[in-house]
Amino acid sequence: MIGGLIRSLSSSQRHKILTIYQANKFHTSGPRRKLPLILFTLIKPLAKITSYVLGRGTRKAWKKLPTTQQRTYLEMLNANRGAFMCTGAFSLGGLYYLYESHKQTCPITGRQKFVALTPDQARRIGEANFTEIVNDAQGIIVPETDPVYTKIAKVANGILHANSDLRQIYDKTWTLTVIDAPVMNAFVLPSGNIFVFTGLLENCSNMDQVAAVLSHEIAHVVLGHVEEKLTRTSFLQMLLLVPMSLLWVLIPYDGIGFVTTWFFDSVADIMLELPFSRLMEVEADEVGLVLAAKACFDIREAPKFWGRMAQEEEPLSEELEFLSTHPASQNRQDNLQEKMASALQIRQDCGCPPLDYPAPRSSVIIQNCQKAKAVLSNL
DSSP states (O other), X not given: OBTTTEEXXXXXXXXXXXXXXXXXXXXXXXXXXXXXXXXXXXXXHHHHXXXXXXXXXXXXXXXXXXXXXXXXXXXXXXXXXXXHHHHHHHHHHHHHHHHHHTEEEOTTTOOEEEOOSOHHHHHHHHHHHHHHHHHHTTTOBOOTTSHHHHHHHHHHHHHHHHTTTSHHHHTSOEEEEEEOSSOOOEEEOTTSEEEEEHHHHHTOSSHHHHHHHHHHHHHHHHTTHHHHHHHHHHHHHHHHHHHHHHHHHHOSOHHHHHHHHHHHHHHHIIIIIHHHHHHHHHHHHHHXXXXXXXXTOOTTHHHHHHHHHHHHSOTTTTTTGGGSSSOOHHHHHHHHHHHHXXXXXXXXXXXXXXXXXXXXXXXXXXXXHHHHHHHHHTO
């Protein structure tokens, strides 16, 4: 185990699911009833299939009924509408109880959130994904003796050691897997498995920027974003099950039904799912900045990194942000810059060595200055 927190994987261990000890579980309310794990992993496709089968089946059966029988059923529905309303109210009450009984307060941000997935269930999801990813990456996993692996492990260890006071850090067995691929990406599974692609290093000016990215990804795990997102998606699908079934009942043709379903799914994504995803990214940016500050990295490099990413983004990325799961890079840079003063104070309070002022200019700024000087010299 490197530095007491991250341990690398030997070739024999890469095919095994790691056992992670969960200690001192935090609850903001009473113990919560564990819901089946399959509910979170399959509910979205199951809800779509169920609404289609129920709605379409009801419509087909209704069309086959004679007019007199249809009139009889309508009269029966009208006569018992009070009972149906009570049933609907009871169902909504059950969903409300489910929501209230699984609300908790994030101990780090203080934000109220709805989480029905337990830490053990999230760990099991992470372990399954970990095994699958490692098996797929066989042959391109960087060995732990490689200098690239050592550099990344030093950064990750620094972040984890400096934040080992957090339960979400110290109750996991963390691993690091570096994948040799030209992909600018890194992510952390809820089980504590860190994955870094070597392409990330090629797009970072220094290891402080690598630390900013890793801190952001670790913050997702610390904040329990996977559990919260899966819970939210499952709950929304349960709420939409009846309306989508009624939609299939009322729409006369299957082609129109598929188009209408796609339209409502798109609207639900734009209005509900995507804004929530961007909120989690902003939250991970802000908490990740604090994690990196406590580890004594030069956190001024974080907004610089996103500033460079903004220059590489497509035009109109800010205007089309509402269609994305992530905020525009320029907005991320601006938000981190706003949080910089408080994060630097945290860094100072942790006894970190003072930073040189003014902040060292990034290579992008230097290149822009050189281009401007060249233009002025030709005037």
